[in-house]
Amino acid sequence: MSSTDVTHHAPEEHGHDHDHGEHGPAKGLMRWVTTTNHKDIGTLYLWFSLIMFFIGGAMALIIRAELFQPGIQIVDPMFFNSMTTMHAIVMIFGVVMPAFVGLANWMIPMMIGAPDMALPRLNNWSFWIMPFAFTIMLSTLFMDSGGPAGGWTLYPPLVLQMGDSFAFVIFAIHFLGISSVMGSINIVATIFNMRPPGMTFMKMPMFVWTWLITAYLLIATIPVFAGAVTMLLTDRFFGTSFFSAAGGGDPVMFQHIFWFFGHPEVYILILPAFGIVSSIIPTFARKPLFGYDSMVYATASIAFLSFIVWAHHMFTTGMPLAGELFFMFSTMMISVPTGVKVFNWVATMWRGSMSFETPMLFAIGFVIMFTIGGLSGLMLAITPADIQYHDTYFVVAHFHYVLVPGAIYSLMAATYYWLPKWTGNMYDEKLGKLHFWISTVFVNVLFFPMHFVGLAGMPRRIPDYSLQFADWNMIATIGAFGFGFSQLMFVYIIVKCIRGGEKATAEVWEGARGLEWTVDSPAPYHTFETAPTIQPATITR
Amino acid sequence: MSSATGYYIPHAARWPIVGSIGLFIFFYGFATWLNQGPFGREMFILGAGVLIFMMFGWFGLVARESESGTYNGQVDSSFRLAMMWFIFSEVMFFAAFFGALFYARTFSGPWIGGLGGGGADMTNAILYQGHDYVWPSNGPGDVGGKFEQMGWFGLPLINTLLLLSSGVTCTFAHHAIRAGHRQPFILWLLATVSLGFLFVGLQAVEYIHAYDAMNLKLTSGIYGSTFFMLTGFHGFHVTMGAIILLVVMLRATRKHFSAENHFAFEAAAWYWHFVDVVWLGLFIFVYLI
Numbered sequence: 032m033s034s035t036d037v038t039h040h041a042p043e044e045h046g047h048d049h050d051h052g053e054h055g056p057a058k059g060l061m062r063w064v065t066t067t068n069h070k071d072i073g074t075l076y077l078w079f080s081l082i083m084f085f086i087g088g089a090m091a092l093i094i095r096a097e098l099f100q101p102g103i104q105i106v107d108p109m110f111f112n113s114m115t116t117m118h119a120i121v122m123i124f125g126v127v128m129p130a131f132v133g134l135a136n137w138m139i140p141m142m143i144g145a146p147d148m149a150l151p152r153l154n155n156w157s158f159w160i161m162p163f164a165f166t167i168m169l170s171t172l173f174m175d176s177g178g179p180a181g182g183w184t185l186y187p188p189l190v191l192q193m194g195d196s197f198a199f200v201i202f203a204i205h206f207l208g209i210s211s212v213m214g215s216i217n218i219v220a221t222i223f224n225m226r227p228p229g230m231t232f233m234k235m236p237m238f239v240w241t242w243l244i245t246a247y248l249l250i251a252t253i254p255v256f257a258g259a260v261t262m263l264l265t266d267r268f269f270g271t272s273f274f275s276a277a278g279g280g281d282p283v284m285f286q287h288i289f290w291f292f293g294h295p296e297v298y299i300l301i302l303p304a305f306g307i308v309s310s311i312i313p314t315f316a317r318k319p320l321f322g323y324d325s326m327v328y329a330t331a332s333i334a335f336l337s338f339i340v341w342a343h344h345m346f347t348t349g350m351p352l353a354g355e356l357f358f359m360f361s362t363m364m365i366s367v368p369t370g371v372k373v374f375n376w377v378a379t380m381w382r383g384s385m386s387f388e389t390p391m392l393f394a395i396g397f398v399i400m401f402t403i404g405g406l407s408g409l410m411l412a413i414t415p416a417d418i419q420y421h422d423t424y425f426v427v428a429h430f431h432y433v434l435v436p437g438a439i440y441s442l443m444a445a446t447y448y449w450l451p452k453w454t455g456n457m458y459d460e461k462l463g464k465l466h467f468w469i470s471t472v473f474v475n476v477l478f479f480p481m482h483f484v485g486l487a488g489m490p491r492r493i494p495d496y497s498l499q500f501a502d503w504n505m506i507a508t509i510g511a512f513g514f515g516f517s518q519l520m521f522v523y524i525i526v527k528c529i530r531g532g533e534k535a536t537a538e539v540w541e542g543a544r545g546l547e548w549t550v551d552s553p554a555p556y557h558t559f560e561t562a563p564t565i566q567p568a569t570i571t572r
Numbered sequence: 573m574s575s576a577t578g579y580y581i582p583h584a585a586r587w588p589i590v591g592s593i594g595l596f597i598f599f600y601g602f603a604t605w606l607n608q609g610p611f612g613r614e615m616f617i618l619g620a621g622v623l624i625f626m627m628f629g630w631f632g633l634v635a636r637e638s639e640s641g642t643y644n645g646q647v648d649s650s651f652r653l654a655m656m657w658f659i660f661s662e663v664m665f666f667a668a669f670f671g672a673l674f675y676a677r678t679f680s681g682p683w684i685g686g687l688g689g690g691g692a693d694m695t696n697a698i699l700y701q702g703h704d705y706v707w708p709s710n711g712p713g714d715v716g717g718k719f720e721q722m723g724w725f726g727l728p729l730i731n732t733l734l735l736l737s738s739g740v741t742c743t744f745a746h747h748a749i750r751a752g753h754r755q756p757f758i759l760w761l762l763a764t765v766s767l768g769f770l771f772v773g774l775q776a777v778e779y780i781h782a783y784d785a786m787n788l789k790l791t792s793g794i795y796g797s798t799f800f801m802l803t804g805f806h807g808f809h810v811t812m813g814a815i816i817l818l819v820v821m822l823r824a825t826r827k828h829f830s831a832e833n834h835f836a837f838e839a840a841a842w843y844w845h846f847v848d849v850v851w852l853g854l855f856i857f858v859y860l861i
Contacts, residue, residue, distance in 0.1 A: 057584060065584035149650035152630075156588030163596040167603075198603035206599055212661050220653040224646060254661045258668025262801070268606050269790055270716075271797035273672055276695065277713030279794035280672075281680030288668055288675075351690060 055556050067151035068556065069136045072158050076133025079161055080126045087121035088515050090114045095511035097494050098504050111494035112180035119183035124207050125165055130442050131303040132214050135242050141547040141554060142236045144563040145225035150217045157214035164206035171196035182492060184289060187274040187282050191267050201260045208253045215246035229565030236545050236572040237320065240327050241306030244334045248295040256292035259285060283348050290341035298337045301433060302330060304441030305372060308394045311448050312376050315391035316383025317542035322375040329368035336365050346414050347421045355414045362412035373402055389463030393444035396436055396471055404432030425485025431478045443521065450528050451535035455553035458528040466524060469517040477510030544570045580647050587630035594622030639828055648835055655839040659846045666850055673798040673857060681705045684712060710793025720786035722799060724859035727778045731771050732855050738767035739848045742841050752831035754824065761821040768814035775807045802858055809847045816840045
């Protein structure tokens with residue numbers, strides 16, 4: 032983004048040490064390779080995830096194209112399986128997670144009034160692992176044995192029968208895990224250590240709070256995932272028996288260890304989204320966030336509960352009745368803090384002076400459609416019902432509602448919300464709104480019918496299906512292509528905004544509050560080089 | 573750093589990209605090697621070499637910056653926070669393997685043995701009738717053949733004492749540097765590092781004995797898997813911790829560190845106590861009970 036280097040603070044002449052860093056960005060490609068600037072690294076993360084969004088999206092379209100009609104039409108079943116697997120891996124680890132980290136990089140230092148992340152070099156490394164790790168991951172698609180095809184959850188014993196790509200996938204996961212843990216450590220250190228005096232924890236914007244808790248979840252669970260895939264690796268290559276019953280192990284044990292990571296992981300994918308929406312709704316309702324304290328506690332409760340619900344992914348794999356009951360009730364309990372959040376968002380809008388710019392549209396779309404996904408989640412939490420729903424398209428509908436019009440919508444809302452701050456230009460509001468409405472229509476055409484075919488018994492991850500599911504699958508595929516291609520608008524709007532447009536003011540939005548709106552648009556290359564003064568009355572959130 | 577109130581931001585860094593390239597070659601090579609593909613081992617070794625080069629370069633840079641007084645108190649706090657959370661992530665890594673041990677011993681083992689009832693005994697009834705569960709187990713398939721269980725008396729007990737004493741000598745080293753006494757600091761560090769390497773050496777003796785005399789191998793079912801993976805990763809961490817302390821010691825001989833500024837040592841000491849605590853968990857849950 033060349034526009035970020037147009038203006039920056041007049042360089043005060045320090046004239047002494049070499050180590051104080053350049054005041055403006057360096058020139059050329061090496062700027063991006065060696066940068067320690069949180070805005071540069073945030074930009075890199077965001078572009079990376081946008082590119083991966085289209086790679087993962089293309090995989091989704093291959094899946095939907097195959098499912099347009101019953102029968103094997105376009106791809107062979109093995110490739111179909113590796114598409115479902117890789118689509119998940121790319122979207123989770125290549126799109127949503129890095130996009131949130133990119134937003135954290137850009138926004139957290141500016142929101143808390145810090146000059147940069149706490150550990151800028153580590154920050155650079157966290158990003159520059161991503162392209163290399165995904166090179167390994169995606170290269171498996173070109174191997175003779177094909178890419179991973181056992182599902183992103185990598186359940187043994189199926190996953191152990193994978194071809195040559197197995198070891199590459201495992202190591203790519205280790206590689207990505209290193210990036211996630213380092214990035215999270217950096218975020219925690221930044222939030223704990225880089226706040227200026229007076230910026231108390233309860234003055235932090237919700238986005239900072241949700242990321243603090245997300246980072247904690249990542250540090251706690253990614254190493255467990257690393258352990259789980261290490262056990263897979265040794266089971267396959269070094270003769271251990273962790274997941275083999277003949278040797279006294281248990282394949283179900285993998286599922287327990289995996290979901291001990293996997294369930295907190297799904298909150299990793301949504302908590303920062305909660306933070307984004309909690310920033311946007313107050314701005315466009317022109318009211319402070321309703322129940323800020325309860326939002327913080329609700330986020331913390333969700334994080335705590337996320338560690339004691341994992342086995343709800345495994346109701347059909349076999350566990351004692353007491354276990355099924357425990358995990359059913361603990362799962363249902365999550366609806367309490369989540370309900371608090373939805374209530375607070377609605378109460379923030381209640382009697383607000385609302386306006387409906389694109390970020391607000393995406394935020395409201397998030398609240399409504401995430402809630403749909405949340406409610407189908409509640410249905411899935413009921414053990415006896417889940418035994419019916421398990422591994423059907425109902426589950427696919429559920430998690431796509433929370434992830435696409437949930438997490439992805441929050442990312443789009445965030446992009447529109449902060450794009451003027453990043454580029455100094457307003458985006459094309461008319462096109463933005465059009466993008467929202469087209470996306471929203473198609474995303475529902477895409478995912479809503481999956482509820483019906485799922486309840487009727489259509490299994491997930493199968494390239495063929497029985498005739499009675501044909502109509503709804505055809506409709507879903509039309510929705511998929513509509514949604515997929517309408518995202519090209521998103522790229523167009525972003526590029527157009529970078530290249531020019533109406534100049535944005537520092538405040539950008541009339542009702543915007545918080546420190547990031549006190550700096551110029553575009554944000555100077557270095558912000559808050561000296562700590563801002565935060566008084567008890569200063570509005571920081 | 574320019575002033576007490578300002579922030580420190582390091583200049584552009586080349587080491588991270590070197591590290592990424594190193595890890596890429598390392599992982600790609602390792603995976604190729606495991607698949608018996610071309611140049612797998614060579615890439616693995618090259619990648620490891622690049623990584624070691626990166627660590628020398630990056631850590632050396634940080635050490636020089638620290639010694640030249642570039643950092644301030646805030647940077648110090650960031651380092652401390654980062655080290656604490658890194659150790660927490662390591663704790664969670666071990667938790668996965670301890671979790672596997674507990675799960676196998678408490679749940680899946682007895683279930684395969686026909687205990688538990690309520691349907692949990694199904695696997696036994698259908699697949700493994702006649703299999704009785706006893707720990708240590710290599711499963712109904714007797715995977716790896718008959719083996720002996722590793723006792724706690726003897727080498728493991730000696731190792732426990734060694735590692736606990738190394739924690740004490742490490743604390744003595746800390747007291748020495750806080751008092752500004754360089755020579756005792758170096759000597760106590762030397763003692764700590766020696767105890768650490770002695771531990772690793774005895775662990776190797778134990779492994780050889782297990783393989784040669786007890787037929788206890790990594791492939792000896794779930795017992796061998798959990799035993800060697802837990803103690804193996806722990807031994808690897810002890811080796812790393814000892815190397816870190818060794819580097820701290822060598823830096824101390826070059827007049828690095830002062831009574832006030834010695835976080836590299838403290839971070840190493842935290843790490844050392846962490847591997848110590850993990851060992852106590854291992855000694856109790858892997859060896860004793």
